[in-house]
Amino acid sequence: MLDAAVKALSQILSPPMRSILWRSIGLALVLIVVLAIGLQRLLSWLAGDGERWAEAMLGPGFHTPLNALAWIISIAAGFGVVLGAVFLMPAITSLVASVFVDEVADHVEREHYPTERPGVALPLGLAITEGTKTALLTVLVYLIALPFVFIAGVGFIAFFIATAWLLGREYFELAAMRFRPPAEAKAMRKHNAGIIFTAGLVIAAFVSIPIVNLATPLFGMAFMVHMHKRLSGPWRELIEPRKAGVTAG
Structure with missing residues (x-):
């Protein structure tokens, strides 16, 4: 596993990968900006509506303090958006990875496994669907874990474990589906759940590093190809006797 991680790290900075790296970073930044602007507008709108509702309930005499409170909330919302973007990086990188999965895998396979059968490119719709499902599941898990952030850091541990499970799951299945049907790829992931979760911890550590985490789609995909x-x-030794038995039957 350590060898696979070292190979993935060394290859993401190689000349053939640099074009993918810059394009994936650009797409990730666009998604972050769009998300940040959308959340900021939403929170500011909610603060403004909340101020008008409170003034209607309390009367015009509370206009100045309520206006000041709304201003403070708007500033806090801006900081919250920045913090939210940091926490949502795994979801963002999941979406980005689904776009560049085959380009990254092709480079890894050509360099490290030139004599083996190359993988088959995933249909873009399937890759994006898998990435979107992981991104949405990531957001859901994070929302569930968010209240525990304030309990002695339990929430941060939950974030890290959830990130490891979600990203390990996605990147491995994307790598596996280049060689086998989706159902078999998922079965293989479940059969090797412990190893893949441990590998996911490596990806979770990578995505937790600011700035560097913009390269997560390349690192995660290259790592899981290995x-x-x-x-x-x-897995071949396990599955082929089963298939032979089904064929014979």
Whole structure:
């Protein structure tokens, strides 16, 4: 696993990968900006409506303090958007990864596994669907864990564990589906759940590093291509007797 991580790290800065790296960073930044603007507008609008509602309830005499409170809330909302963008980086990188999955995998396979059968490119719709599902699930899990952030750091541990599970799951399945049907890729991931979760911890650590985490789609995909290759031998030995039995039956 350590060897796979080192190979992935070294390759994301190689000349063939730089074009993908810059394009993935650009897409991630666009998504972050759009998300930040949308959240800021929403929170500011809610603060303004809340001020008008409170003034209607309390009377015109409270206009000045309510206006000051709304202004403070708007500023706090701006900081909250920045913090939210940091926490949502795993969701954003999931979407970005679904766009560049095959380009990254192709480079890794050509450089490290030139004599083996290359993977088949995933349909873009399938890749984006998987990335969107992971992104939405990430947001849901984070919303559930958010109240625990204020309990002795329990929420941060929950964020990290959830990130490891979600990103390990997505990147491995995307790598596996280049060689096998989606159902078999998911079965392989479940069979190797412990190893893939441990690999997901490495990706979670990577995505937690500011700025560097913009390269997560490349690192995560390259890393899991190597992990899939390493696990394919034992999986082939397990699955082929089953298929032979079904065919014979």
